[in-house]
Amino acid sequence: DTFDIVDQNNLGTLTIVASGGVTENNGWVYSNGVIRPTSTSAVNVNASSVLAKLNLNHLTIEASSITVNSSITSTYVNDLALKASGSITLGSSVGITTNGGDVTLWSDRDGNGAGYVLLEGGTNNVIFSGGGNIFLGGGADVSTGFARGAAVTRDLEYVAGVHLRNGSTLNSNGGNITLRGQNFGDNTFIVQAGIRMTGSTLDAGIGKISLHGVAGGSGGNSGTNAQGITMTGSNS
Numbered sequence: 001d002t003f004d005i006v007d008q009n010n011l012g013t014l015t016i017v018a019s020g021g022v023t024e025n026n027g028w029v030y031s032n033g034v035i036r037p038t039s040t041s042a043v044n045v046n047a048s049s050v051l052a053k054l055n056l057n058h059l060t061i062e063a064s065s066i067t068v069n070s071s072i073t074s075t076y077v078n079d080l081a082l083k084a085s086g087s088i089t090l091g092s093s094v095g096i097t098t099n100g101g102d103v104t105l106w107s108d109r110d111g112n113g114a115g116y117v118l119l120e121g122g123t124n125n126v127i128f129s130g131g132g133n134i135f136l137g138g139g140a141d142v143s144t145g146f147a148r149g150a151a152v153t154r155d156l157e158y159v160a161g162v163h164l165r166n167g168s169t170l171n172s173n174g175g176n177i178t179l180r181g182q183n184f185g186d187n188t189f190i191v192q193a194g195i196r197m198t199g200s201t202l203d204a205g206i207g208k209i210s211l212h213g214v215a216g217g218s219g220g221n222s223g224t225n226a227q228g229i230t231m232t233g234s235n236s
Contacts, residue, residue: 007224011085012037014045014063017198018070021046034060047072054078058101065089065115071124073097077133080189085110087150093122093167102175107147111140118154121165121200128171133207136162136170137180145216146182148189149192158184160196161213168200183226192217193230200233201235221222 014028014037024030027043032051036223037043047070053059054072058079065086072080077100083087088105090096096103108115117136119125127134138144138161147161154165161181164170170177181195194213213228 008082010040011064012040013042013065013067013086014061015042015067016047016050016070017044017229018047020044023164024049031055036062037064039066039116042219046070048157052140054080054098067091068094068096071097072147074101077101077132079104081106084115085112086115088115088117090119090125090127090168092120093124093127095124095126095128097126097128098130100131101129102135102193103127103129104135104142105137106135106142107138108145109138109140109142111145113148114150115148116152116159116161116163118149118159118163119165119200120166121167121198123166125167126226127170128169129144129173129175131174132172133175134172134177137178139180139193142180146180146194146212148182149184150185151186151188151192155197155198156191158188158190158192160193162195163193164197166199167234168197169203170201171203172207172226173203174205175208176210177202177204178210178212180212183216183228184215185226187217189225191225191227193227193229195229199233203235
């Protein structure tokens, strides 16, 4: 897929919620297959509004950061791409489903080295693409860049560039699954991985799974507990 980079400096944060979100043209707009906030303010968008747009055509959501707190389930063969200059979080026990459409979670689109992709885990914390490709990564050039970890703690570790917590599942049903993550990389002796999977599952069926984790640090007195790819109790 080819994605156009847009200036997101003036975009606010966007949270997808089950209820309480504002209507179209009231904090967010939809144009040419793209949902964007209309200012630097935070905005809540109903999952039903997102689903209605996704059922029309391929859909892209762009914001400074994106949190999904309500599941999105589409029966149409349309792609869904979440693109943030910062981080993307799929909340606990919520999921994304398409019927053959690609699912892309692209963080750090401005390439400034800040922006992770986090799946919080729990029951039904699943991305299912029904044959489409699943891609979790980041950077200004998503084909060569990486989602970037942060000094945010989960399970006594720093959040990884791509971080799948207990119960998270990526199931492409035959499509390809690609994860590209880089660790935070400071000199703190705390586990900080490029890709972290804890009690999670990757299932591509006849498709391919590609994991590219990068780890580094600045050393210092204590050194850095840097790990490119870490899996604990996970399946792929």
